[in-house]
Amino acid sequence: MSERCAVIGVGQTFHAAARTDVSIAGMVREAARRALDDASLDWPDIDAVVIGKAPDMFEGVVMPELYLASALGAVGKPMLRVHTAGSVGGSTALVAAHLVTSGRHSRVLTVAFEKQSDSDAMWALSVPQPFSPPLLAGAGGYFAPIIRAYIRRSGAPDHIGIEVAVKDRLHGLRNEYAHLHMEDINFDMVRDSIMLWDPIRYLETCPSSDGACAMVLGDEHAAESSQVPPAWVHGMAMRSExxxxxxxxQVNPQAGRDCAADVYRQAGISDPRREIDMAEVYVPFSWYEPMWLENLGFAAEGEGWKLTDSGATSMDGGDIPWNCSGGVLCTNPIGASGMLRFAEAALQVRGRAGEHQVDGVRRALGHAYGGGSQFFAMWVLGSEKP
Amino acid sequence: MATTSRATGSAQAATAQAYQATYLAAAQDALRLASRRDRFRPVAVVSFAQSRTVEREDHLNEVEMLMPVVAEALGAAGITKKELGFVCSGSSDYLVGAPFSFVMALDAVGAWPPMRESHVEMDGAFALYEAWTMLQDEDMDTALVYSFGRSSPGDIRRVLAMQLDPYVEAPMWPDHVAIAALQARALVDSGKLSEKEMAEIALRSWHDAMSSPTAQVAREAGLEELLAEDYLVSPLRPHAVAPVGDGAAAVVLAAGEKALELAEHPAWITGIDHRIEPSSLGARDLTVSGSTRLAGIGAGVVSPGADDLGVTGGAAVEIPEVDLAELHAPFAHQEPLIAEALGLDASVRLNPSGGALSANPLMVAGLARIGEAARRVMDGSARVAVAHATSGPCLQQNLVCLLAAEAEAGGAVSGRGA
Amino acid sequence: MSEVTMSDPEVLRAPHVLEFPYSRSVGRDLGAFFTGLVEGRVLGASTRGSPDRVVVPAREYDPITGEDTDGLVEVGPGGVVTAWGWTDHPLEGQPLQRPFAWALVVLDGASNAILHVVDSGSHDAMSTGMRVVARFRDPAARVGSITDIECFVPEGSAPQADRAAGVEPVTVLSTPIRLDYTFSAGIAQSSFLRGLSEGRFLGQRCPRCGQVYVPPRGSCPTDGVPTTDVVELPDTGTVTTYCVVNVPFQGQAIELPYVCAQVLLDGANISFMHLIQGIPADQVRMGLRVRAVWVDRDDLVPSMESVRYFEPTGEPDAPYESYEEYL
Incomplete structure (x- = not known):
């Protein structure tokens, strides 16, 4: 059985470095309640709940879905907890979508969150362990050498990373839910920010955020009874290596290429740059935009930076806007970051993205990755029923 | 189902009434799922492998633990990793004390070329459920499900305390034995179970485990000896508590015709469902397992009974005669509780493998129940078997899986498309 | 790594502490609940709808339906034990460090039980259905935590709690968490680490694809088979890529800026990250040929810390093509 599936409700919290006004339960409920309201549904209308987040050490709660079952109205229902590192927000949505496409459930609530301020993200991501090589440089130290390799391979000029950092922050100014609202962002400011892990500057990195994201996924009947246009799932895929x-x-991982090929095949897309109207892609360091432009087939290998440089990925005049929400560079509650990408794609297709809406989006890509660029999750959503 | 609590006041009765309303709505949904079972693509367990559960596995890292188990499961199914449509695993970072512990574990499969793969921070039984939903998609025919659990590096009584509410419960470090003791007490008080019966369950489990090569505790013992033990937390004595152990397990699933290619007698999953209880222990009636009952209804193991007032089905669900059940009961008192919820009477052989009281590697033991039940369907010693997995304090979350020698629920012998 | 033990001839073990002082914001209703505890009272939240109930501790949601709750209600401090379990051996961190009972207690006016402990003195003094009352800590000792109720005691044996007024609202709960583990390195990694304590790099070769892994994990990540052939590698190699670190990193005592590089040992098929010293940071480059600088012979340990850093060999740089596929 393979049923159609659509996003019929989207919700997210206001994101901040520390959401000190809410408990973990209060935070996930804020996102879930908005998604239910968006879908004009209430807790009893939901058949199953799928929740995702990154390592439990962030909040110091073992398997927190057990504690959150009541808060998410899951009592008496099936509930699953997904953990696939940084890609988890995307994977969680895909697991939820399969509960619908398998014909199992009609309306599934999926939620992803991270309350990073309960601990310290740097600590939780890299708890020193016996026998593991000493951690010499933190998270950026892992990715900076890979970015250097990209620059060497592609011959990209230094300012590309700066351009992405500025562009995504400008996009983020239009998103009321974004964590960072940098009114005065500009090229010089990014260029002059401290070089943390050369070649990565401070303003080329993502923040650490508290936040949650939720979606209601529905089957064909639920989608057609929706008062707001649904975002139909045209393709979904995950790959790991x-x-x-x-x-x-590591610069252009095969798993990412395979995942993109699979999701495009399902959606009948042969030229993503032309056939996709906007993409929300997991870019935690600004250089990952040109790298993923190539990995996802929007540009030929070695050419991604030229697309960025041309302004093609900007909402302001670009033909293939990337990360209109401001992306991970503006908002990064790790476990939810992937789902925020998936949810933004849904908002755009449904015409519900407010000030960061791109006109006439018929098809959008949502993308998440995690681990050492080894876990990938993607979906393509469309306004037309597939 | 007795969702009425022992009355300690009208206030608590109101909680029971609210639960009953939620339960009945869920039972309706579960029954709907059961009545539509034949619309799902048939999926079967075609092989199962499990490591011996040991008190402390410190010679091998998790990859070294998993590799032989994965190789054995793939070998028994006669397929290579490259033929796998999907891979899904279950584990918990906190057991080993390291974030992302599942990431390196994937090396045991050799995920190259890249694979469709996912992970749940849960028992492997829930990974199997995810794989089952993926296999409903016609473009994949096989899945590998594995899980690993190492409890020995840490102190499990502290680690599992952190599953409770982080604000009002976990700060008191209530260990899982103490929490389970509250449930055991409630059962003893209700007259459903005695301490002697708990000891008898342990004796039977350990005896049965003597024929299992992977069990951790397998021996004969005397009832008086067990009842003379000091309490860990009354009314639980050491024998009523599952041993702490390390282990790994793997299952290969296949859909439709592929299952018949890979196994002579596949164990068809003719029903599967899982359900969860309220997070707050104090809002639950610990003397019943409503969520097990719901999952049992959804899996087609049990019909809503006279107590499930108000539940009416669409199509009638045929309930098969069950030969044996592998129930994930990490505490002795939970076995009869689960059996009762699933309507399993004395004719059903419970935990022929020795169950969780003989080996309970966390995150693995639930998947192993499915594997053990499937093994007995595949070798012909059972025609219909029930498997159950649990997660969380006092059976908070429960999964029930119905396995049968025939693909059609309660129907004739037919490998679809054979 | 000084605490590494080799209690087994094959496998290395070491203690591992997972510790963090979690600081949890509690939100509206739990905030009221904890503030109430400081005041010396227990608050629940009332549910709307049928039937009306009082959820304890106070929360923004009904634990059964997930619906929003509506308004606070004081309950207790007396109540009834609905289930209990006696322990003679309290564990680290538990509320009482003498024999006590864990219990579910339905406070007067509450619709559900809470988890706490009862100090009854003996197992025999416990019974289901017994009346108990909350014993609060002294007002000065209350911090806004569930343990502000020190325990419950049989009714009649505790004076009423002193109420405190003018209490600052509680917004954050501090919950330090420490878990102790014993890590084991596994067979393959132990062999590698023992090699380091002898000043040697011991990698492993995959029997199927022939690739050499260092550090080895005992398996080939692409073939999923054990790697059993041990291969000793020289301590020279090539920088494949690197970054210059300008940010002080937790626990890092090296002078900024410093270089972290991926070093591909000669004969290995995978690089690992290490420090590059003995050359100004701005002169490090891809392709730089380097050699390990070991700690003094007597200071060698079974850890990567036996290698202080890598320094230039002075050889000409390796051509890009020679390491391109390891990026």
Missing amino acids: PTMFAGRD
Whole structure:
């Protein structure tokens, strides 16, 4: 059985470095309640709940879905908890979508969150462990050498990373839910920010945020009874490869390419740049935009930075806007970051993105990745029933 | 189902009444799922492998633990990793004390070329459920499900305390034995179970485990010896508590015709469902397992009974005669509670593997129940078997899986498309 | 790594502490609940709808239906034990460090039980249905935590709690969490680490694809088979890529800026990250040939810390093509 599936409700919290006004339950409910309201539904209308987040060490709660079952109205229902590192927000949505496409459930609530301020994200992501090589440089130290390799390979000029950092912050100014609202962002400001992990500057990195995202996914009947246009799932895919292995291409991982090929095949897309109207892609360091432009087939290998440089990925005149929400560079509650990408794609297709709406979006890509660029989750949503 | 609590006041009765309303709505939904079971693509367990559960596995890292288990499961199914449509695993970072512990574990599969793969921070039984939903998609025919659990590196009584409410419960470090003791007490008080019966369950489990090569505790013992033990937390004595152990397990699933290619006698999953209880222990009636009952209704193991007032089905659901059940009861008192919820009478053989009291590697034991039940369907010793997995304090979350030698629920022998 | 033990001839073990002082914002209703505890009273929240109930502790949601709750209600301090379990051996961090009972207690006026402990003195003094009352800590000792109720005691044996007024609202709950683990390195990694304590790099070769892994994890990540052939590698290699670190990182005592590089040992098929020293940070480049600088012979340990850093060998840089596929 393979039923159609659509996003019929989207909600997210206001994001901040520390949401000190809410408990963990209060925070996930804020997102879930908005998604239910958006879908004109209430807790009893939901058949199953799928929740995702990154490591439990962030909040110091073991398998927190057990504690959150009541808060999410899941009593008496099936509830699943997904954890696939940074890609988890995307994977969680895909697991929820399969509960619908399998014909199992009609309306599924999916939620992803991280309350990073309960602890410290740097600590939780890299708890020092015996026998593991000492952590020499933190999270950026892992990705900076990969970015250097990209720059060497592609010959990209230094200002590309700066341009992405500025563009996504400008986009974020239009998103009331975004964590960072940098009114005065400009090229010089990013260029002059401290070089944390050369070649990564401070303003080329993502913040650490508290926040949650939720969606209601529905079957064909639920979608057609929706008062707001649904965003139909045209394709969804996940791929994984090992963290490290001999000859692994970390700049342009095969798993990402395979995942994109799969999701495009399902959606009948042969030229993503032309056939997709906007993309929300997981870009935690600004250089990942040109890298993913190539990995996702929007540009030929080595050419991604030229697309960025041309302004094509900007909402202001670009033909393929990326990260209209401001992306991970503006908002990064790790476990929810992937779902925020998936949800933004839904908002755009449904025409519900407010000030960061791109006109006439018929098809949008949502993307998440995690681990050492090894776990990928993607979906393509469309305004037309597939 | 007795969702009425022992009356300690009208106030508590109101909680029971609210639960009853929620329960009945869920039962309606579960019954709807059961009545539509034949619309799902048939999926079967075609192989199962499990490591021996040991008190402390410190020679091997998780990859070294998993590799032989994964190799054995794939070998028994006669497929290579490249043929896998999907891979899903279950584990918990806090057991080993390291974030992202599942990431390196994937090396045990050799995920290259890239694979469709996912992970739940839950028992592997829930990973199997996810894989089952993925296999409803016609473009994949096989899935590998694995899980690993190492409890020995840490102190499980502290680690599991952190599953409770982080604001009002966990700060008191209530260990899982103490929490389970509250449930055992409620059962003893209700007259459903005695301490002697708990000891008898342990004796039977350990005895049965003597024929299992993977069990951790397998021995004969005397009832008086067990009842003379000091309480860990009354009324629970050590024998009524599952041993702490390390282990790994893997299952290969296949859909439709592929299952018949890969196994002579696949164990068809003719029903599967899982349900969860309120997060607050104090809002639950611990003497019943409503969520097990709901999952049992959804899996087509049990019909809503006279107590499930108000539940009416669409199509009638045929309930098969069950030969044996593998129930995930980490505490002795939970086995009869689960059996009761699933309507399993004395004719059903419970936990022939020795169950969780003989081996309970966390995150693995639930998947192993499905594997053990499936093994007995595949070897012909059972025609219909029930498997159950649990997660959380006092059976908070429960999964029920119905396995049968025939693909059609209660129907004739037919490998679809065979 | 000084605490590494080799209690087994094959496998290394070491203690691991997972510790963090979590600081939890509590939100509206739990905030009221904790503030109430400081005041010396217990608050629940009333549910709307049928039937009306009082949820304890106060929360913004009904634990059964998930619906919003509506308004606070004081309950207790007396109540009834509905289930209990006696322990003679309290564990670290538990509310009482003498024998006590865990209990579910339905406070007067509440619709559900809460989890707490009862100090009854003995197992025999416990019974289901017994009346108990909350014993609060002294007002000065209350911080806004569930343990502001020290325990419950049989009714009649505790004076009423002193109420406190003018209490600052509680917004944050501090919950320090410490878990102790014993890590084991596993067979393959132990062999590698023992090699380091002898000043040697011991990698492993995959029997199927022939690739050499260092550090080895005992398996080939692409073939999923054990790697059993041990291969000793030289301590020279090539910088494949790197970054210059300008941010002080937790626990890092090296002078800024410093270079972290991916080093591909000669004969290995995978690089690992290490420090590059003995060359100004701005002169490090991809392709730089480097050699390990080990700690003094007597200071060698079974850890990567035996290698202080890598420094230039002075050889010409390796051509890009020679390491391109390891990026």
